[in-house]
Amino acid sequence: MKPIIEAEGLAVNFRSPGGFLGLKSRRLAILEDVSIKLQKGETLGLVGESGSGKTTLARTLLGLVPAARGTIRFDGSAVTSFAHLRRRTAMMFQDPVGSLSPRLAIGSAITEPFVIHGVGMASRRAAAEELLRLVGLPEDFITRYPHELSGGQARRAGVARALALRPDLVIADEPTAGLDVSIQGEILNLMTRLKAELKLSYVIVTHNLAMIRHVSDRIAIMYLGRIVEEGPTAEVFAKARHPYTASLIASEPIPDPRRKHRSLAITGEVPSVQNRPKGCEFHTRCPHAQERCRIEAPSLTITGSHSVRCHFPLN
C-alpha cells in the first residue's frame, strides 16, 4: 500500500497579538513536530479538544496554513506548490451552512469547483443533478438556498461540493458537529459508501470519540499542538498508552444508567499555548506525572504501528 499523504516534522507558528507600544509580539508554537501518514483508502481520525491544533493540522496539510518547518508528500511526491493539489484534495468545512454562500443556489454552489478550476462539464445543470444524486438529495435542490436546508441536508451539500472534482483525499472538519445522532449516522454512512465507491481517503477532524471509533482505521490524539498518541483505532481504544488518551476515553458520558461514572477522569483545563508547560505538556493534568515529566519533554516512542509520546506509558 502507498500513502496518499505523509507529513513529517510539521511545525506551525502564529504571531501573538502585540508589537505595539513597545510590547513585543511573540511567536506561538501551534503545531510542533507533527508527523502523520495516511494510506490510500484509509481514514485517519484527528482527535483532540479545542485548541489542540487538530483543525490547524488539517488546514496545514492542504496548504491553507503555511508550515514553518516540515515536509508534506502527496501520493509519493513532495509537495512544493499546493495549487497542484487543489484538484485532488477537498475540504469539508465545519459549519456547512456558513461555508455555503447564502446568495448562491445549491446547484451553483456545488458546481463552483468546476468553474474555479476550469474543468469542463456537459452542462452545469447535469453536473449539479449528478452530484445531488450522489449524495442522496432530490434534484430540485438545485434551486434551493442554504437557509432552506436542514443541518443534515446542508452537510450533504457540503459533501457534494467536496466531491465535485472527484478528489483522492477529503479532509472533513467535524463532519457531525451539531447534528442529532440519527442524522450523524446518515452523514457518516454516506461518507463510508462514497469512500468505497470513489476510492477516497479521509482525514476526519473531530472531538467525538464515540463516532470516530467506528469510522476510522487509525487515530491520532492531539494535545497542545503535538500528537501524543497514534495507532490503529481499535488498539488505541482497547489499550490506550498515553494517560491523556485514557482520560479522554474515560471522560465520555456512558449512555447507560447502570454504568455511571463515580469519579472524574481528568481535572483542570488545557493550558494556553501562550503558557506552554515545561517538560511534558500534559504533566499539569496527568494523574501519573513524576519529576521527570516536569523537566524533560518525552519523544515519540514507536512500538509496531502504535506510537506514544510519554515517559511512562500505560499498558
Next chain:
Amino acid sequence: MTPPLLAIRDLTIDYAGHVQAVRKANLEIRMGEAVGLVGESGSGKSTLAAAIPGLLPDSARIQGDITFKDKNIAGNQRALRGDEIAMVFQDPMTSFNPVLTIGEQLVDFQSRIPGSAREKHRRAVAMLARVGIPDAAMRAESYPHELSGGMRQRAAIAAALLVNPSLLIADEPTTALDVTMEAQIVHLFRELRRDYGGGILIVTHHLGVVAELCDRVYVMYRGDVVEEGAVDDIFHNPRHPYTRALLACDPARIHERTDYLPVISDAERATFTRASWR
C-alpha cells in the same frame, strides 16, 4: 404523596396559530429530583423548557396548565423567574453581559435578596468557589471573555444557584463543551445534587448526560412527549419505537466496531408519528 414541585398538564404551544411546537405535554418534577428531557432538534424540548420560566416570544400561544408549588403560574411565570426558577443555557457567553465582570453580575443577580453589596459579593465569590472555579476571588474580577467555555458554564451555574431556586433548568448545559469539560460539568451537577434540594430539569440531546445525571426522563418527538419513565427503564426497557430507535443509533452504545451506523429511516419515522397520534 407531596404534590410535585412543577406539574405541566396538557401544555400546547403554537406559533401564530399554525406550527404546533408542543402538543398536550405532561411533565412533573419533584423536589430533589433530576429530570431529563431528551429529543432531537425540532422535537420541542427547548420550547417546552423555555415555557416554564416564561421565556417564549410573544408570538407563542400557550394553552394548558403549569402548576408550580401548587399554584397555576401559566401566563404569570415572570414573577418566579430568577427567584424560584433559574435557568442555565447552552452558551454562557450569551447569558453574561460582556462589559461587566462576572463578580458584578453575580452581585446584580441577587437584587431581590436582602443584604449589603459587600455581603453579596462575598456570597458570589463563595458560590464561584463552590462550583469549582479556582481562585474564585480573582476570577470574580474577570470579564466573561476571559474565562474558558467550561469556566463560563460553571459561572452560569453559580449565577443560577445564587438565588437558591427551587427549580433549576439547564438547557443543553454541556453541548458547547469539550469531552473533558463536559465530564467536569456533569460531575459538578452530580456533586451539587448532594446538597441542593430543589428540582433539576436537564434538556439535552445527549443520552449519556441523561444516563449519568437523571432519575427520570421524558422523550419528545415532533412536539409530543412519547415516553416517560425512570432512566433505568427507558435505557434498558424502552417501549416507544422512537425511544428504541433513538437509543439504537447512539454510536456510544454500539460496542462492536461497525462500518455503517444505524439511522432512523423516513419510513420508520412515519410509524412513530402514527403511533403517537392521538
